Amino acid sequence: MENVVSVTSLKKTFDNNTVISGITFDVFRGEIFGFLGPNGAGKTTTMRILLGLLRPDSGSALVFSQSLETSDNTRARVGVLLENNGLFDKLTAYENLKYYADLYGILDVEERITELLEFTDLTARKDTLVGTFSTGMKRKLGIARAILHRPEVLFLDEPTSALDPEAQKMVRDLIVHLSGDESMTVFLSSHNLDEVQKICSRVAILHGGRIKALDSVENLRKNRGVTNVKFTLSDSAQVCEASSIVSAIPDVSDFSETETGFSITLSGSSASPVISLLCSAGINIEEVVKNRRSLEDIYIEIMREEV
């Protein structure tokens, strides 16, 4: 797998305040990589160092094996959307894209602008002043601006913050489309854990200047998560008997009776041994529903751990 981003032993201190204390991680080509952490964790600082806007105290932060501080060629392979969309309110959507296209020296300007206005569903608003746009429309145009020059990697700092749920979904769909159809690598900083769980292949969770978790969302949920399993029984009179069977299983905790059966917490992820034991004891199971912990549950647990 090709490394697009390589961060190694990165440290940054502001006025005796150590914000990043030696973090190491890679982002691979084609990934949507979620960069998570509470306010002040150092996400923007890391991104600014990667983008060559800030110098680290030590360690390295490379994109395509180069420092963006010094490599102009590599910078052309990178798209960025930070907190503001980088748009001019007094220009129309078209004029904004034209301005940046000229700045980037894009050759097929008209085709590219038409394509991006279509991609972001803003064609009908191309001659409207951006100052009159909604926050969601501005964010979509901001993404179009960031990818005008067809970058291979796109850095997004909280792209859906301050957007309503519908606009969040539009932006999320754009990101998934960029990653899938356009094979773009996406480095995404976000506080929206539900969104990250939906679209990111891997995540890093930053806390107290260190990476507390670095894995695929799937593995985090499997390895750090306990599983809640709800059993519905054909005959609720069997709950008492089921209770004494499952309570003896070491993996099981938090037995609680429900109207039609019971629910348990499993420290492993497989419910099969429990189901087998119940079946062989003659307990008639109608339905088994497993609920794995969400990324949000795991994130909150990590935040509660000592730094």
Ligand SMILES: Nc1ncnc2c1ncn2[C@@H]1O[C@H](COP(=O)(O)OP(=O)(O)OP(=O)(O)O)[C@@H](O)[C@H]1O
């Ligand atoms: N130029 C600077 N000078 C001094 N301190 C700074 C500077 N830039 C960032 N900091 C401090 O570094 C810490 C990390 O800030 P950063 O913006 O990287 O966090 P973040 O994880 O992006 O937070 P948020 O989720 O709120 O955007 C904060 O305590 C911030 O005050």
